[in-house]
Amino acid sequence: MSALDHDVSRPAVRAAGYTVVRAGRGSFLVHRRAAVAAVALAAVLAVAVVASLCVGESFVAPTEVVRVLLGQPSPDELVVGTLRLPRLVTGLLVGAAFGVAGALIQTVARNPLASPDVIGVTHGAGAATVAAMTFGVTSYTALPYVSVGGGLAAAALVYLFAWRKGLSASRFVLIGIGISVALGSLSRLFLTKGDYLVAQQAKVWLTGSLNGRGYEQAAPLATALLLLVVPLLWAAQARRGVSLDDDTATALGIRLDRVRLGLSAIGVVLASVATGAAGPVDFVALLAPQIARRLARTEQPPLVCSALTGALVVVVADLLARRLFSPIELPVGVFTALVGAPYLMWLLIRTRSRSGGTA
């Protein structure tokens, strides 16, 4: 028996731990622990947001930050509202998008090691962007489109090869890795071909950075997230079926292949657009869903908690990236793993063996 089959034996939905919320004629299940975790994460995120707006070249009092956020007149409106807020908003959206993308892809792959990296998206975006940089495209308005195009093209390639009378989870992941590795090698090849200034710049992009990012980058991302709200509501329900084995799902009338395709496609779009905005901010999509799953104690990575965790990791990491070595601003991708990885390791150490199941 492989790790992939492991959670098949467990029921996807346990009645215990869920509360039925009725709103009008509709009703839905809410995982109580996940709801509590989401509220707590949101609170911590709010603190991190205010802190991130306070700290910078000059310190702004939290009260002034809150005034600006509430739209009241304040002497610090320029620093907080015009200089710091756009970058913060981009970071929040990028983190949330990567968190959800990772959660969806880990759910489909039924593998905690899966992430948009693994199915070609980030490496496709990376290869396209590094190639463009090597051939002299450096404008931050053109590069996002190149990168989104590269990410989507790579994912399309993965689907093309992995789809064979359906989409099996293991085939999807393995072919995704294959395509990823090939594209990753291509970008490293480009890195050795260019001179080292281009290499340095490309390396920064490949690490993921929020330097100089603002509403221009946030707007497409926000649009994509808004457009994906309805698909995401579908995903939140449909993904429960993915933990069933194929026979059971068929017996229940769930078309697993389509569910897998749909869920992963949402993840692919989210990851591509987020990569376009900030580069492949390393490891957020891998770490955030696993941290969220351990906080919420759910079988599958919870979507809302993953989004909040992703946003939190990126905001905290960017704060460190801006200030730790100031005046040098490091790329945020350097710190996402420095923030997220030790926390995940700590969760792993104190976790009880029962909750150490699969993704």
Place this chain on the structure above:
Amino acid sequence: MSGVARRRVGWISAAALLLLVAVAASLAIGSRQISLTEVYDALLHGGTSDNAQVVRSLRVPRTVIGVMVGAALAVAGTVLQGITRNPIAEPGILGISQGASLGVVCAIAFFGVHTLTGYVWFAFAGAAAAAVCVYAVASGGRGGASPVKLALAGAAMNAFIASVVSAIVTTNARALDEFRFWDVGSLSGRDATIAGQTWPFLALGLLLVLAMARGLDALALGDDVARGLGRNVALLRLAGTAGATVLTGVAVAAAGPIAFTGLAVPHIARALVGTAHRWLLPMAALLGPVMLLLSDVIGRVVFPPSEVPVSVMTALAGVPFLIALVRRKAVAA
């Protein structure tokens, strides 16, 4: 002999034959084409012609290191996929080779070491440190080092170390300029000294891993079954991690990080000889060098006069194989 066993022996012999062909190609083909008879003469009778010099001082060390690295990566990947029961486990994703990268970056940035032979010990130290940390994290808490915890601890450690490496190279342009050439993974410029430094570790790692082939089979059935069969699961996982670490250390120290071989070769080998590790491990040890050497040879001739590094070529040449195989067969972890 039963049909299955005959088929396995057949595939192993075919792989051995293929390895011979790959070695011959690696000795003969390059920017300077040397006929096989000349290669043979240079190896057995010496000689001082240019071709003989090229074969002895450049091609032989490169080929030997290719064989060592290929075997080490493929066997390490097989073991890691076995002990984590995860089909996408490999030295790269578990943080071990990232640890070696950190060692090399530190050597360049802080210790003023700038030679490939100097990197070797730093790479080893880094790989070992990373593996110890991964194992310590995974075995902490109740339940010990379960496959999922091991995989996740590896992924988290990989992420963490990669960040440290990025932090160093993004703030130190000179280190990046040197590190990017090591980081791409290549067999070129490696001389016999490196093979001499690393072979005892290769032998140690291979012995350790081959000795636990039956244990790996039991582990594949799940921890409870393995325990029921009288296996010490914790010991097996510790020994497996140690063996894979030593082997990965050998590979990364000798050639830099080469992705994909450690992931793909075990799957290809499994498709050919099945999941029994006493067949699977030797098959992987034969196919790893084949993949690496053939990719290296293609990399030498595809864009003359410059070479495509072997890590890039293994990915580009190996991916179609993996895709074809995965599409044809059901994947077993």
